[in-house]
Amino acid sequence: MSRLETIAFDADDTLWQNEAFFRLTQERFADLLRADAGTDHLMERLEAAERRNLGHYGFGIKAFTLTMIETAIEVSEGRVQASVIAEIMAAGREMLRHPVDLLPHARETVEALAADHRVVLITKGDLLDQERKLAQSGLGDLFDAVEIVSHKVPEVYRRAFPDPSRALMVGNSVRSDVIPAIEAGAWGVHVPSEIEWALEAAEVPEGHPRFRAIAHLGELPGLVAGL
Structure with missing residues (x-):
């Protein structure tokens, strides 16, 4: 023994499995914001916001959803449509419902x-x-x-x-x-x-x-x- x-x-x-679902949601997020920022630039902004928010929101899907919303507002300079915010929130809820x-x-x-x-x-x-x-x-x-x-x-x-x-x-x-x-x-x-x-x-x-x-x-x- x-x-x-x-x-x-x-x-x-x-x-x-966990991170794969985050990556799929990131791709969906990039499609929603494609008109406001290039994909590479957008992912850099998202990662920077994640680092910045760890001390406030911690880890997890809810924190990630809030960070996506914050990034969408930033890269669009406040012009992001309410329908896009709703899509981001829906993506977060979908992650929370995903089977293990x-x-x-x-x-x-x-x-x-x-x-x-x-x-x-x-x-x-x-x-x-x-x-x-x-x-x-x-x-x-x-x-x-x-x-x-x-x-x-x-x-x-x-x-x-x-x-x-x-x-x-x-x-x-x-x-x-x-x-x-x-x-x-x-x-x-x-x-x-x-x-x-x-x-x-x-x-x-x-x-x-x-x-x-x-x-x-x-x-x-x-x-x-x-x-």
Whole structure:
């Protein structure tokens, strides 16, 4: 048996699909504002607004919808039509209704590790939306604890892990899932997603003794057994 006691999972783009829906909505947003700004310029303005608003709105679909509306007003210099704002709001509601699509190996991996370890979910974002996705995923009963937080910082992991030295955090974000978990004294495992959100980009801590990388979640039980 592994010497690890606690295995923690990120949710969005680790257990289920998420960023792909944001990209599809961005494309719809670009079509709506094409007459007011070139696509490249528009995406730059949208990303800048996302960075600017993180401290005000946090993460999630509602925050993204507000940021799209703000960007539409900015790039159109206040001339954006009410019908376009309505379309943006409708796109946000559609994202909130989108069914949860589990990623490959998600269920089997959580089930396998739950048999011998304390497993927890640590995710950030809008409370209601994350609770909805967890309920629809069918994975909720497998977790011993669930943490939905505003930001992932070392203190979050220290609080979630009774003994960080015997804990492991796995997720698709090096910035949020790997680095702060390692700083808290735990293991950090990176499982890359197909699409990376620009605001989550960070340098991979290659060579750190408590860092590991896997190609997909199906490799995690074997990695845990070997630590």
